[in-house]
Amino acid sequence: MKRIDLRSDTVTQPTQKMRDAMYNARVGDDVYEDDPTVIELEAYAAQIVGKEAALFVPSGTFGNQLSLFTHCNRGEEVILGEDSHIVTDEVGAASVIAGVQLRTLQSNKGELNPADVKCRIRREEEDIHYPSTGLICMENAHSNGRVISIENMKSIYEIAKEKCVPVHLDGARVFNAAAHLNVDVKEITKYCDSVNFCLSKGLCAPIGSMLAGSKKFIEKAKKKRKLMGGGLRQAGFLAAAGLVALKEMKERLIEDHENAQLLGKELSKIQGIKVALDYIHINMVFFDMSDTGYDADQFVEEMKEKGIIINPPENGSLRFVTNYWVSKEDVDYVLASMKEILSK
Template sequence: MKRIDLRSDTVTKPTEAMRRAMYEAEVGDDVYGEDPTVNRLEELAAEILCKEAAMFVTSGTQGNQVAILAHTRPGEEIILEAESHIFYYEAAAASAFAGVQTRTIPGKRGAMDPSDVAKAVRGKDIHQPRTAMIAIENTHNRAGGTVIPVSNMQAIYNIGREANVPVHLDGARLFHAAIATGQDVKAFTQYVDSVQICLSKGLGAPVGSLLAGTKEFIERARVWRKRLGGGLRQAGVIAAPGILALTEMVDRLAEDHEAAKTLAHALANMKGLTVDLQTVETNIVIVDVSETGKTAEEFLSLIEREGVLGVSFGETQVRFVTHKDVDRNDIRTAIERIHRVVQAINC
């Protein structure tokens, strides 16, 4: 039985072209700025994201945390959405490393209300921490891969500019947002001061993310990357597939979006499963299994026996993520297998 892995778009294997690129990559010592492949990747990313400079980092979490460290000082505060990745999945790194306090704002489908953000920005008061950064996540993972509209980002960016507070974009799946809306990625990045994009979520590279912003910001970020042990040597072997991720793997994300919609509609029609189809904008499907009488973990255990993998997203919520290594036949098979499980539960 073939296992159909829908846990995350991070489980993909590099393409054959990526493997060849890794083998053939021209390398040098990146800490000295001498790895030509890393340099090409960073220049390409800066151009695509319309920023002055970019820096290769090992992961999205490292990129986000380096951004926080470069934007803030200990004892300050950052504003972010209540279920954002930085707050929810990065092991309290912002407090552990940067020494900053997080101020969370509940969003609607991942989007913070700009008026709430404006109210959260601190005034001058010795009793309060200074607001040092605002973070936006696009697409928003826990909201189901929903796209934060450019208009929302623009409004928050204007609030930040007025208050002299930088805005950082956790754009781990930013290219999904661009493909889903038919907009150039620059439409989103024009309204942030810094942005992190992930090469291994959806784009198929085996490792790595990029952080981009002004030259001055990236210079500060390089110091923090070094302090965190992120200085790399002959890193061209992992940067090479990143170049292919940005040049060859973006447009095909539309296939993942189509697969997610196919899966979502099929699951929504199964007795006991609930899917908010309005949230299925990209490659993430969140399913509520409470009406089956099973917990998320129990349901996942049952479908795993049928060769389908997902992850728990709460007591009764299950997440499925489509990606390049799951084709249309796999989606059809996954639907059939899950349907068998649901039928057995309902008997």
């Protein structure tokens, strides 16, 4: 029986071309800066997002936290959405690593109100009680599945420049965002000073993310990466897969989006299932099946028996994530299986 894994796009396996590239990779000691494949990956990654330099890091969380650690002084404040990945899913690392305070704002489906951002920016010289705002963070695509408009990013970036505050973009799925907006990714990343983006997830590399920004920022980040334990040695084996991911996998992300749209549309036709159709911008489908009256834990187990791996509900909502290894035929099978289970 084929296994269809809809838990996340983090479950993707590397393609055969990635495996071949890893096997044949030219490597060196990256801490000594003599791994040719890592050097190539960092140069290419910086180029495609329109930044001066880039740094290979183990994960998206590592890249985000390294950015906070590099941009900010201890005790400073970071403005970001209360539902952002840095707040909800990075283990409170900002307090441990960068030693910063997170000043969260309520978002509108992941989008921050520029006026709210502007009035939250603080400077310690304005009042002895204030911490300084050290950084503003945005997320695109958002982990709720929606893509933030370029206009919103531009407005916040202009406010930040006026106030001399840097902006970091959590762009774990920024290429999904670019595919949804049908723009070159640089049209998104020009409205941030640093950006973290994943080579894994929808791009299928087995491990790794990139942190990109100015040469000065990356030079500073490189030392802090070493402090965090991210100074890898013969990392070219991993970088080789990352190069394939960036050169060959970005353009096909729209296929995952189309499969998610199909999945969401057909799920919404099943009695008792409520699909957040307006959230399907990329490869994520969120839905509530509580009105079916079917026990959620039993549903997860019965789907597993049919070879479909899913996560249990979180806050009453289930999430299915399409990816390179989930075909349209797989989507059809998932839908048929759900109808069979729920018809009992």
